[in-house]
Amino acid sequence: MQGSARFFKGFRTLTSTKKHTYGQAFHDEILQFKNSNGTMTSFSVTFFFAIVPEYKHKGSHGMAFVISPTRGITNASADQYLGIFNEGNNGNTSNHIFAVELDINKDNEFGDIDDNHVGININGMRSIISSPAGYYDQEGQFRNLSFISGDLLRVTIVYSHKDTQINVTLSSPEEAYYPKKPLLSLNQDLSPYFLEKMYAGFSASTGSVGAMHYMWIWFIDGCINVPKLDLGIPEIPPYPKAKSQVLWIVLLTCLSLSLLAFSAALVASLCQCYNLWF
Known part of the structure; x- marks a missing residue:
């Protein structure tokens, strides 16, 4: 763990109550995303998180799932850069960074659609595709979810090498079913952006408003299966x-x-x- 990340009341927190800081937590082991001939492999990621802001109706900046060449990202900036990039390297093709952002601040400089959205990013903070936070129910109707509700939420990211497609699904673990339709679906070959071996983890940042970014559990697998999980939902601690x-x-x-x-x-x-x- 780096920056303001720590353990707090049984959870890994990416940020504390400090303002204008960031925290990172990466898996210890390096993961293989390409085989020996350079072909990209499929993978799936599932994680549970909760964001508890300092004020009930005002968030800070947010967090992201990140795949990076290094275990931890140095020289990153807080605030709108989410502890992933900085003003100097934002958008550089040499970054080799893939991220799914859970953004709770509307940054016009990056073309954000609102202050409560999910985005797929490659090498920079401007999302290739984004959507307001929510999910599609069994009837195909869109249901809003709030990142700053303090509730535990689930994100599943699936990349199919065969279809060169990324699907991102946001859901509430309290729902009895898993959404059939993903929130985001992007046809994108990740081979040009990924190295053979990379690290996976999370990053979050705060600005002028504090927020606790709680991580519960997460899974990463070299296939496109979505795990069926029957887990008791923990109680999320309030803002200190x-x-x-x-x-x-x-x-x-x-x-x-x-x-x-x-x-x-x-x-x-x-x-x-x-x-x-x-």
Whole structure:
């Protein structure tokens, strides 16, 4: 883990309450994405995450699943760059970085569609394709999902070498079914952008508003099967209170107890006085 990533209350968090920072968490082992003759392999990724912002109706910047030549990305920037790129290397073909962004801030410089969307990115922050966050139900109707709800959400990314197609599906693990129709579907050969062996992981960043980016569990496989999972849904911790706020709560509690004790003593004293007068 790099940057502000750490373990917190049983979860791996990519960011803390610090502003304008980023955190990264990558798999320890390097993964093979091409065979010996340079042919791209198929793969699938499933992960569960939750974003808890500092304020209920205002997010920070967001997070992304990342495949990179290195285990961790150095010289990355926070804020709108999500801890993946910086102003100098954004868009460079030499990056060899594939990402699926879960963006909670509308950055006009990158052509973002809104402040709650999923995008597929290659070598830069401008998405090749994007969609508002949500899923298609059994009847094919689009249902919105909010990244800053604090709820646990599931993302599945499937790349088919045969079809040269990337499908990204967002869903709620509380739903009884897995969406048949993906949220994003892109016909794109990834061979020119991938090296033979690369690392997979996650990155997130904050700006002027804090946000906790919680990672629960994730799977990556060299096939296009979507795992059927029957898992209990954990309780996501709330946004941590500031130390000063906690201190005020303690002080107010102590003050309240002191006032109660004083009131009890005063009542007892008055009772004694009344007894004397009577």
